[in-house]
Amino acid sequence: MLKHLTLCFALVVTSTMAHAQSKLETIASMSIIGDFVRQIGGERVQVTTLVGAGGDTHTFQPAPQDARRMAQAKLVFINGLGLEGWLPRLVQSSGSKAKVVTVSTGVKAIREASDGHSHGHDLDPHAWQDVANAKLYARNIRDALSAADPEGASFYAARSEAYMAELDQLDREIKQGLAQIPPERRRVITSHDAFGYFAKAYGLRFVAPQGVSTEAEASSRDVARIIRQIRAEKIPAVFLENISDPRLMTQIARETDAKIGPRVYSDSLSDTSGPAPTYLDMMRHNLRAFSEALR
Amino acid sequence: MIFDALIAPFIEFEFMRRALVGCLALSLAAGPVGTFLMLRRMSLFGDAMAHAILPGAALGYLAFGLSLTAMTIGGLATGLLVVLLAGLVTRATTLREDASIAGFYLISLAIGVSIVSLKGSNVDLLRVLFGSILALDDPAMMMLVAMSTGTLLVLALIFRPLVLECVDPAFLRSVSRAGGPAHLIFLALVVTTLVSGFNALGTLLSVGMMMLPAIAARFWAVELTGIIFAATLIGLVSSLCGLILSFHTGLPSGPAIILVAGALYLLSLSFGPQGGLVLKLLPQRHLEA
Numbered sequence: 001m002l003k004h005l006t007l008c009f010a011l012v013v014t015s016t017m018a019h020a021q022s023k024l025e026t027i028a029s030m031s032i033i034g035d036f037v038r039q040i041g042g043e044r045v046q047v048t049t050l051v052g053a054g055g056d057t058h059t060f061q062p063a064p065q066d067a068r069r070m071a072q073a074k075l076v077f078i079n080g081l082g083l084e085g086w087l088p089r090l091v092q093s094s095g096s097k098a099k100v101v102t103v104s105t106g107v108k109a110i111r112e113a114s115d116g117h118s119h120g121h122d123l124d125p126h127a128w129q130d131v132a133n134a135k136l137y138a139r140n141i142r143d144a145l146s147a148a149d150p151e152g153a154s155f156y157a158a159r160s161e162a163y164m165a166e167l168d169q170l171d172r173e174i175k176q177g178l179a180q181i182p183p184e185r186r187r188v189i190t191s192h193d194a195f196g197y198f199a200k201a202y203g204l205r206f207v208a209p210q211g212v213s214t215e216a217e218a219s220s221r222d223v224a225r226i227i228r229q230i231r232a233e234k235i236p237a238v239f240l241e242n243i244s245d246p247r248l249m250t251q252i253a254r255e256t257d258a259k260i261g262p263r264v265y266s267d268s269l270s271d272t273s274g275p276a277p278t279y280l281d282m283m284r285h286n287l288r289a290f291s292e293a294l295r
Numbered sequence: 296m297i298f299d300a301l302i303a304p305f306i307e308f309e310f311m312r313r314a315l316v317g318c319l320a321l322s323l324a325a326g327p328v329g330t331f332l333m334l335r336r337m338s339l340f341g342d343a344m345a346h347a348i349l350p351g352a353a354l355g356y357l358a359f360g361l362s363l364t365a366m367t368i369g370g371l372a373t374g375l376l377v378v379l380l381a382g383l384v385t386r387a388t389t390l391r392e393d394a395s396i397a398g399f400y401l402i403s404l405a406i407g408v409s410i411v412s413l414k415g416s417n418v419d420l421l422r423v424l425f426g427s428i429l430a431l432d433d434p435a436m437m438m439l440v441a442m443s444t445g446t447l448l449v450l451a452l453i454f455r456p457l458v459l460e461c462v463d464p465a466f467l468r469s470v471s472r473a474g475g476p477a478h479l480i481f482l483a484l485v486v487t488t489l490v491s492g493f494n495a496l497g498t499l500l501s502v503g504m505m506m507l508p509a510i511a512a513r514f515w516a517v518e519l520t521g522i523i524f525a526a527t528l529i530g531l532v533s534s535l536c537g538l539i540l541s542f543h544t545g546l547p548s549g550p551a552i553i554l555v556a557g558a559l560y561l562l563s564l565s566f567g568p569q570g571g572l573v574l575k576l577l578p579q580r581h582l583e584a
Binding site: 063218219220221222223224227247248250251252254255 | 308311314432541542548
């Protein structure tokens with residue numbers, strides 16, 4: 001009897017030790033969410049990002065290796081709000097038992113800002129552009145990691161605490177940076193309307209020549225309307241995004257007095273050599289780009 | 296009133312003028328080229344080509360990054376290689392032209408997709424490469440216009456052997472050896488027209504402007520010259536009307552132009568004097584009137 005108990009105890013101990021050594025396998029649908037999970041999970045978590053740096057989450061096509069990784073994962077982090085339309089099918093076809101965590105849970109979603117267009121989903125998914133929402137994401141990720149890996153709960157809590165402090169600092173920087181721009185110059189044109197949350201949180205106005213999704217093709221009426229608007233309101237700068245067709249923006253800038261600002265990142269991070277390898281870097285890079293062009 | 300609707304958009308906006316010029320340039324070359332494609336029963340060639348150019352574009356991307364010039368030259372090279380191989384196979388074996396092109400373009404597409412995935416990136420190369428009619432910059436304009444001029448000149452040079460080759464290849468072979476070269480030069484022209492069209496205007500517009508006017512023109516004339524003339528005219532009218540339609544209704548511009556061309560095709564199909572459906576169904580009434 002005693003012998004049996006010892007054996008049982010030994011088994012339990014070795015299995016928990018093995019568990020502690022192997023990392024928690026997770027998947028993030030896109031690079032920005034991957035960065036959040038990495039910041040909070042640290043070395044206890046292995047993160048695989050499906051849509052890598054520079055890719056377009058709206059039109060992603062999964063490959064077989066993505067399905068294989070999906071089958072191995074314990075947790076799948078998605079943004080939600082209609083961004084990853086392809087994901088439910090991938091989870092199902094991979095036979096994965098992973099828990100799907102929608103990190104935008106609790107976000108006060110805004111309607112998409114496009115005028116008169118309908119792209120099937122009418123919530124704007126780019127909620128991370130408001131740092132307050134990023135903090136919500138971080139909290140949701142911390143809770144999901146702690147539930148899947150209870151031993152690491154205090155570890156995740158400490159890391160998310162530190163990350164929240166950095167996010168608060170970022171939020172202050174953005175508010176201070178934009179406060180230096182004269183109010184009548186706080187207007188920007190970008191392709192691909194992804195800055196709705198940023199606009200709402202920080203009081204910068206964005207006008208986009210395309211709808212909220214990169215799938216829509218621009219019509220000459222929309223482009224004409226944008227050009228008239230830039231001329232009428234004297235909008236100072238046009239910004240290119242890291243994923244949209246730059247030729248359209250160049251054409252719009254040529255027909256107006258607006259100057260072309262540097263690239264800003266909205267939907268995906270840059271690779272490690274680029275200016276926006278993490279979420280914090282991305283937001284700081286965008287802030288710098290906006291304030292230099294508008295000042 | 297009419298001035299506001301039809302002329303004012305082009306006066307106010309440079310992008311509208313550019314779109315119009317680009318589209319007219321494409322129509323001028325695409326009309327005759329499309330007519331020959333239709334007569335040779337190669338109407339689906341354009342779609343095949345849109346896929347066949349992927350490996351070259353991908354190699355250009357791997358070597359030079361997102362450079363449009365490199366990707367276009369690469370695409371052009373693979374496109375030419377595919378039609379050259381397909382043309383040689385058609386002449387050397389019993390395989391029909393459409394079958395040999397299907398064979399080579401599928402191989403090409405598969406190679407292209409593999410090259411793109413080797414890089415592990417999901418940047419949609421073809422979407423980057425394919426332009427939009429509303430964003431014609433100077434290089435794209437120059438390329439379109441140069442291509443259009445060159446195509447018309449070369450087509451004029453090979454016109455006679457090409458016509459004979461379409462109508463009576465056996466006779467041409469008995470009197471001249473120009474048939475083979477004329478055919479290959481023609482295929483090269485098609486590829487150049489399409490690839491520069493893809494780059495400047497996108498696939499739908501390039502392929503659509505090449506085939507729809509030519510097919511519609513078939514219902515208006517019997518003679519080759521007449522068909523070519525009608526095709527070019529239909530192309531020009533569709534370009535202008537489509538752009539204006541897009542400007543006033545908010546339809547995307549490329550599809551709007553093709554929709555107008557499609558409407559003209561359906562109109563020709565119904566009421567065209569050469570084999571239109573209405574005349575076919577009501578022959579008596581036509582004779583009485």
